Amino acid sequence: MPFQPSEPFAPARGLASPHAQTIYASLVRPTHAPALKRERWELPDGDFVDLDSFDGVTGAPHVVTLHGLEGSSRAGYITAILRGAAERGWGATAINFRSCSGEPNRLARSYHSGDIGDALSVMKHLRQRLTGPLYAVGFSLGANVLLRLLEETGDHSPVDAAAAMSAPYDLGVCADTLDGPGPFQRLYRERFLRTLKAKAREKLRRFPGAFDGQAMERARTIRGFDDSVTAPLHGFRDATHYYAEASSGPRLHAIRRPTLLLSAKDDPMIPAATHPRDVSANPHLHLVVTEHGGHVGFVAASAFSPSFWGEAEMLAFLSSRNAGARPG
Numbered sequence: 001m002p003f004q005p006s007e008p009f010a011p012a013r014g015l016a017s018p019h020a021q022t023i024y025a026s027l028v029r030p031t032h033a034p035a036l037k038r039e040r041w042e043l044p045d046g047d048f049v050d051l052d053s054f055d056g057v058t059g060a061p062h063v064v065t066l067h068g069l070e071g072s073s074r075a076g077y078i079t080a081i082l083r084g085a086a087e088r089g090w091g092a093t094a095i096n097f098r099s100c101s102g103e104p105n106r107l108a109r110s111y112h113s114g115d116i117g118d119a120l121s122v123m124k125h126l127r128q129r130l131t132g133p134l135y136a137v138g139f140s141l142g143a144n145v146l147l148r149l150l151e152e153t154g155d156h157s158p159v160d161a162a163a164a165m166s167a168p169y170d171l172g173v174c175a176d177t178l179d180g181p182g183p184f185q186r187l188y189r190e191r192f193l194r195t196l197k198a199k200a201r202e203k204l205r206r207f208p209g210a211f212d213g214q215a216m217e218r219a220r221t222i223r224g225f226d227d228s229v230t231a232p233l234h235g236f237r238d239a240t241h242y243y244a245e246a247s248s249g250p251r252l253h254a255i256r257r258p259t260l261l262l263s264a265k266d267d268p269m270i271p272a273a274t275h276p277r278d279v280s281a282n283p284h285l286h287l288v289v290t291e292h293g294g295h296v297g298f299v300a301a302s303a304f305s306p307s308f309w310g311e312a313e314m315l316a317f318l319s320s321r322n323a324g325a326r327p328g
Contacts, residue, residue, distance in 0.1 A: 003286035011292045012299045018266035021294025029076025034086040050101035056091035063135040065094045066142030072100045080311040108207040114246025116149040123158040133160040135318045143167035147248035150255045161321040163260040163314035166296045169249030170274040179221040260317040264293030
């Protein structure tokens with residue numbers, strides 16, 4: 001049976017617009033988390049990712065979180081999952097992608113929307129030591145990473161169930177949407193570019209010649225940054241090649257674990273035309289698309305006493321899975 005939300009999403013009073021949902025959620029989500037222990041996970045290529053985690057009761061589920069572009073384990077949407085896991089007696093591990101934990105990573109390369117290797121390494125590590133189900137949730141860029149991981153691992157996925165919020169199924173269209181006209185698009189774009197360029201300058205200082213620094217400085221768009229930095233650092237010919245290889249939308253048929261796909265039609269960064277149209281051919285997919293919600297928003301109740309419907313439904317979906325057996 002397809003997953004049905006416990007209640008329909010109704011935007012908080014006064015926050016019905018997509019930009020209000022997106023911006024308000026990013027500003028007001030609580031960021032307190034359960035007591036976390038930090039572990040540095042060494043990667044096969046000599047780099048590392050930092051993990052923030054806590055254990056659940058023996059045999060309980062454990063949920064892995066993947067944050068969005070330039071996010072971290074401190075993002076409010078991540079800490080909401082961590083709190084929800086703790087309330088259920090589950091364990092949790094929040095992955096900080098390379099360069100996102102507050103310390104630069106060791107190599108010239110960093111992270112990107114299609115980079116599944118680091119998350120897969122962590123998940124396999126957790127799978128070996130856990131006795132209960134392993135779940136995963138991803139947001140925005142992290143949602144795309146999670147879906148690509150599920151697509152590539154298929155029947156051998158280390159996770160038992162997953163949930164993806166505001167996934168950019170078509171990275172090229174989403175980049176061009178962020179690069180489009182209007183004050184809000186400029187706000188989102190410049191917010192991302194500010195930290196991406198700061199990290200890129202530090203990379204170039206440590207690794208001269210890793211990419212064209214002048215082209216990076218000239219870039220005023222997400223596509224321009226990906227052309228000048230993301231693509232050359234990660235082995236792609238250009239941004240178009242990167243987007244084609246990394247987009248999760250064309251490969252959803254390959255997923256073999258129960259997976260919630262949660263999106264809003266009014267997402268200002270992800271056009272509704274890019275959402276999956278019909279997932280009935282893959283019984284593992286559970287598509288929930290709301291009229292409102294913005295990008296990683298889904299703020300309900302009221303502006304003065306908000307509730308965060310999206311994270312609650314992701315946790316409800318995972319709670320509803322009977323995925324106790326380890327995948328083959």
